[in-house]
Amino acid sequence: MDKSINLKIDGVDVQIEAGKTILDAARAINVQIPTLCYHEDLCVAGNCRVCVVEVTGAKTLVASCAMPASDGMDIHTNSLKVRSARKNVIELLLSEHNADCTNCYKNKKCELQDLASEYKTSGEQLFIDLVHMKNYTVDAFSPSIIKDDSKCIRCQRCVRTCEELQHVSALGVAYKGDKMKISTFFENSMYDVVCTNCGQCINRCPTGALIERNYVDEVWDAILDDKKHVVVQTAPATRVALGEDLGVETGQIVTGKMVTALKRIGFDSVLDTDFSADLTIMEEGTELLTRLKKALVDKDPTVKLPMATSCSPGWIKFIEHTFPEYLDNLSTCKSPQQMFGALAKTYYAQKRNIDPASIVSVSIMPCTAKKFEADRPEMRSSGYKDVDYVLTTRELARMIKQGGLDFGALPETRYDSIMGESTGAAVIFGATGGVMEAALRTAYEIVTGREVPFENLNITPVRGMEGVREATIKIEGTVPEWNFLEGAELKTVTAHGLTNAKLVMEKVKTGEADYHFIEIMGCPGGCIGGGGQPIPTNMEIRKKRTEAIYREDAGKPIRKSHENPEVIAIYKEFLGEPLSHKSHELLHTHYKERQRY
Template sequence: PLKNYTIDMFSPSIIKDDSKCIRCQRCVRTCAELQGVNALTVAYKGDKMKISTFFEKPMNDVVCTNCGQCIIHCPTGALIERNYIEEVWSAISDPTKHVIIQTAPAVRVGLGEEMGMEPGERVTGKMVAALKRLGFDSVLDTDFTADLTIVEEGNELLSRLKKALVDNNKDVKFPMLTSCSPGWIKYIEHLYPEYLGHLSTCKSPQQMFGSLAKTYYAKARNLDPSKIISVSIMPCTAKKFEAHRPEMHDSGYRDVDYVLTTRELAIMIKQAGLDFKELEPAKYDRLMGDSSGAGVIFGATGGVMEAALRTAYELITGRDVPFENLNIMPVRGVEGVRYASIKIEDPLKEWAFLDGVELKCAVAHGLVNAKQVMDDIKNGKSDFHFIEIMACPGGCLGGGGQPIPTNPEIRQKRTEAIYAEDADLPIRKSHMNPEIQKLYNDFLKEPLGELSHQLLHTTYTKRERY
């Protein structure tokens, strides 16, 4: 083992414990080759050799995106997520607190693996049952705010198109880039900060949920927002950093208090001694627990694009998107970068200026592919209107907080499970989710309205390149 080792605990997402490191360098290669980030390097030689960063700065102060792909590949746990299990147990056992939990789309197709089940098992109902047994006061769904993201982001895309094509506004940025993957956000902030204006201003579903939890939910349930503890279960380590961003306090409190990975939830279920496989499936609680199939597929690469097209096409034309069973196959798959286009024909009167326009879209997953997309934009070779980018290979279902191992075969099984979940849901389009309609009727009033801007949209920060 290394002498004089350090344990870097400055990052809210990742702990780097050199005492456990066997210097196999898998993390260095993962960061460089899979993600193209190069946050980790090898320093010194011989028995002093160690895995380091730029000038040995803490992980939190360098270009690291917190994607957690190095954690997935580290054989010893020298790289691991920052764990918030104790904090969550104490919140649950505090009778003065109302603890609510949101579950990301990809968790329900990964958690089973930690519980001894085969990859690709859908455990949505068992997971909800387990969370209720653990003592959460309300079990709600990030898929609900995934649907909300689509309504806000779809309207943002249409508003940008209108400004560009009708008002001839040259300041409007195209392509518009998705903003729900916090690893991707940190990547662009460090490496392509001159393109931050291309990002959708929509917060991620996790953060939209957080700001509504302590406003809309608190009001509807007659709760003091200062007594609400908002927890999320994510397939992602970058979500922990995202929840700590100083701007994520739009509710007047920290919008999301604690973020746990799929792996941490599995630990809690085991600590509580629950026989997961035998649990009777339960249903999400109401108000922010309903979702469409479009919300579920956010967990797979191409899913945000597909969900957005299902809604945007209908807003423009009043008709279903022209793909069999609403399945937009060209945006699905495993290619690192994929392309699709839809020609708009016979739009509603309000969108007449889009008649004949070919809406061009692209999808990229894994940051090495994000680099290709960004370099194309930089070199003037990108004529797309809308691009979805996810930091992790496969999208969230291959996230750095998912069960280990995660490999291409396992990702494929989880992908099939996500699309099966979508196909089984009675509502497949985000704007048709009745709880989303109620949210606009009772609280937000309209997409991109004043309250939406205050609670659901955000800004980005230019960061250093090292």
């Protein structure tokens, strides 16, 4: 297939490799063809028909996203037939769409609105308004995702996302003809089905049909309430993506500006989830070593290996639904968000001498599943709801705009203390492979007394965008306490996106793989590609965010979790040691089996 194809688009000669579509060819010469159902991350659907073009000699117009380019094609993207069809298709979509734009959360961020603004000239609706004839419903039961059928244009991007990228298939197509809609198993609420709340569907929804449940007003109310002490934590991946929603180029690190913005908005204390990510490494790394010891030395048959990471709430809900027999293989560690939440209303409250009842704990996350996680009944170990409100990166961008801040011009400031100090190991939690790398940096040093044998501590075998990455780390030169691990090969696997998670778990299930440690992130690319991150998303954007994450790591003075001074301090002053009784009380949790449909 290395043959190249010659064709003509709007009179311009194009050469393109065989197998590419007309749309690819047009983009190669900067001819813009509008699309809606097309998304680079997904298989081609060809169902919206906005991208139709005229191929000389063909009986009908063809969907440029689905039609392979072939030799000698003479294509017109703006002929009379194309313009008339495109206009009619847009008008048809609008006639079925609840175009209540000013009340819509996606106002000015809607691909259908963009098309309408380009193509509508008459000032009136061409066709009969069908919206009022339909019994559209809004599903607002989920704490993470709101699904409003009246905004849906049936492009099925969400369906393809849920099936292809996540292998969850919580969303599917129901009914046919005029009743066709995107729905769930037995039309249950998103809250009651296998939905993992990952929010990848939101990232790919062209309209406001799928959005996150937003808590912007609640958080403002708390900030503006004098009696409340509002603490905020920011997840690793937010600092490399927030700028995209605020006019900053993709792939820029905006940590310092974000901190300034949060302070200006009025949060009483701006702290870092990275702190609790370092703490997670201490707990989870120790847990892994303990499990290995129990399995290898004590020959304890009840010890479950491989151990899997538990930072990604989308992954947690996925395994609870899909592989409940492996719940004991999950690390019992809470996610960094929830560790932080539990400590904010205990350790932080004590140290700052604040009544925990008056603390409102807010987190800024690249994630919609975190909203569900914060609502889990297990997440109240401080005696209060550990994390009160979870905002996505997108919601924070909105608050910054509401706050009247010129983000690009903000100076950079540092996080507050305590619980604001972090390391490079914590930052990389934001990218797939990051937890693995951070854990290895610490665990290897505990066991051997030496740094991991990789240049500049960069454990490159676990990095990258490959869906499933296996790596084996040989342990040599152990300290006496861990010499039972001398010469052992630690087998690891890193996967991102739930489709890949499923592949890994099936390998574990069949016994095909004998891993010791599994890192899984629910979203493509890890948290940098999370369901709460700025829209749009594609491989290129995810790569730029990932590069930024590793730049942030490389620029940190401390790169290993166990060297975080605040982490050292909290063990000394409050927790004792990793896996202590107090740790278990506050930082660890359990999981529950959920139904499979």
